[in-house]
Amino acid sequence: MKTSILVVEDDLALNQMLVMALRKTGYDMSSARSWAEARQQLELHAPDVVLLDMNLPDAEGFGHLSEIAAERPTIMLTAFGTIDHAVQAMRMGAADYLVKPASLDELEIVIQRAVDAGRLHAGRAVDQAASSVHRTPDLLGESPAMKSLNQLINAVGGSASTVLVTGESGTGKELVANAVHKAGPRSAERFVPVDCCTLQESLFESELFGHERGAFTGADRRKAGLIEAAAGGTLFLDEIGDIGPALQAKLLRVLETGRFRRVGATADLRADVRVVAATNRNLQDMVEAGAFRADLYYRLSALTIEVPPMRERVEDIPLLVRHFASRATRQGEPPRFSEASIQQLCRYGWPGNVRELRNVVERLVLLVPHGQLIEPWHLPAFRAPSSGPSARGGVDGLLQDEPTLEELESRYLALLLQRHGGNRRRVADALGISERTAYRMIDRFQLR
Numbered sequence: 001m002k003t004s005i006l007v008v009e010d011d012l013a014l015n016q017m018l019v020m021a022l023r024k025t026g027y028d029m030s031s032a033r034s035w036a037e038a039r040q041q042l043e044l045h046a047p048d049v050v051l052l053d054m055n056l057p058d059a060e061g062f063g064h065l066s067e068i069a070a071e072r073p074t075i076m077l078t079a080f081g082t083i084d085h086a087v088q089a090m091r092m093g094a095a096d097y098l099v100k101p102a103s104l105d106e107l108e109i110v111i112q113r114a115v116d117a118g119r120l121h122a123g124r125a126v127d128q129a130a131s132s133v134h135r136t137p138d139l140l141g142e143s144p145a146m147k148s149l150n151q152l153i154n155a156v157g158g159s160a161s162t163v164l165v166t167g168e169s170g171t172g173k174e175l176v177a178n179a180v181h182k183a184g185p186r187s188a189e190r191f192v193p194v195d196c197c198t199l200q201e202s203l204f205e206s207e208l209f210g211h212e213r214g215a216f217t218g219a220d221r222r223k224a225g226l227i228e229a230a231a232g233g234t235l236f237l238d239e240i241g242d243i244g245p246a247l248q249a250k251l252l253r254v255l256e257t258g259r260f261r262r263v264g265a266t267a268d269l270r271a272d273v274r275v276v277a278a279t280n281r282n283l284q285d286m287v288e289a290g291a292f293r294a295d296l297y298y299r300l301s302a303l304t305i306e307v308p309p310m311r312e313r314v315e316d317i318p319l320l321v322r323h324f325a326s327r328a329t330r331q332g333e334p335p336r337f338s339e340a341s342i343q344q345l346c347r348y349g350w351p352g353n354v355r356e357l358r359n360v361v362e363r364l365v366l367l368v369p370h371g372q373l374i375e376p377w378h379l380p381a382f383r384a385p386s387s388g389p390s391a392r393g394g395v396d397g398l399l400q401d402e403p404t405l406e407e408l409e410s411r412y413l414a415l416l417l418q419r420h421g422g423n424r425r426r427v428a429d430a431l432g433i434s435e436r437t438a439y440r441m442i443d444r445f446q447l448r
Helices: 012-024 035-045 063-068 083-091 104-130 144-157 173-182 201-209 245-257 283-288 294-300 314-328 339-347 353-367 394-399 405-419 424-431 435-444
Strands: 004-008 028-032 049-053 074-078 096-099 163-166 191-195 234-238 274-279 303-306
Touching: 004 012, 004 035, 012 028, 012 104, 028 035, 035 049, 049 063, 049 104, 063 074, 074 104, 096 104, 144 173, 144 303, 163 173, 173 191, 173 234, 173 274, 201 245, 245 294, 283 294, 314 339, 314 353, 405 424, 405 435, 424 435
Parallel strands: 004 028, 004 049, 049 074, 074 096, 163 274, 163 303, 191 234, 234 274
Antiparallel strands: none
16 A cells, blocks of 8 residues: 655745655655645645645644644645754644655655554554453463463563573564553553564664764665554564674673663664564574574573464364354354364364464465365365375375475475474485575475
8 A cells, every 4th residue: 555645835836846856755645735735635635744844825833733643643845944943843742843844765664654653653552452462362372372372471571581482483472562562561561572583694683773973875764663653562473593793792792781772873872662582493502503692581581471382282182263254254153164174173283383374274265165064174285184295104195195386395394394393404404405595484484
């Protein structure tokens, strides 16, 4: 969905120029040449961002700014820029302040920053509205393993300490981290997830800590990092075992001192966040191998929560199946699963854990005709009793139903993930490929 922008500018030529230039860059544009017309446009279109001229025929100064800045990001435009005006505009709620004529590149940067800020504000409102929900909907289960997990979450949630969430890929570690956040005193603030394995180290540092203008090529403006975005709330570092030595040292400093420094800055800022980290690796083994700092590991693992794999909570499968089926059904009643199909699902090893179960159920909801009872023969062939790669093992099990090459690749990858406990590095070594390529394969087949 395109970002929508309303240009409020009484100069016809400038108004048209802004609309045409920004439309070419992919924005959904509308315009007004007076405050009265702008009010109508705001009611009709509810734009994501407003470019607002400071002086209009029927409105001057900052009065009209105060009416809309609280609702959406508003960028002030003026032909006469002064520091006093800029300060006043920002105090009145402006997302930014530009002096005409502004270059298109500068305008795009400011607009994107305003859009990001607007999403951040909206995200905080959503988080606050949901803060009264003590348990994440997908964190379901009545098995002894899940009861113990929920008790541990409640006990740990009230602490301000760093938490390490461990478990195999697909067990729901982010859901557990979110539940820890909601069980604690910071629940009304943001929960900001960060995937540590998707960005290059140099980019990740900038994303996490932010950067100053001129810190590196392309850093045209100061940018706040995700630590600042999570201020007052929880920063969730997913796949913490994937970060390199340099970032490990900087993260350790954040945990020890509560301070951090933007890239290119000379002064420290306070990190007012609770850190929850997660990994599917054995960090203790990594410490012994010299791949992870021992001091950082001890800081992270002061409070550890291990999420049980699906095979240790088989009793929860019927409940989860009903939940995922209900969530995937768009109209009418969700499909029903026969007792035989439920038993078959319970006998499978689920190397991809809850994520794999969810994907299977969602696929069945889409493919089985509405109103038809889901029977064992509707289930994927390789998930039949004693037919999964984990149960049969070897090439015969992988090839029994003559899969396509892509299906075979997915099955073999699932087998390796189960065999190596979700450790991507070991899977990559077994396949003879890089760890990043293995990550992309796991993501493509939704086994992550």
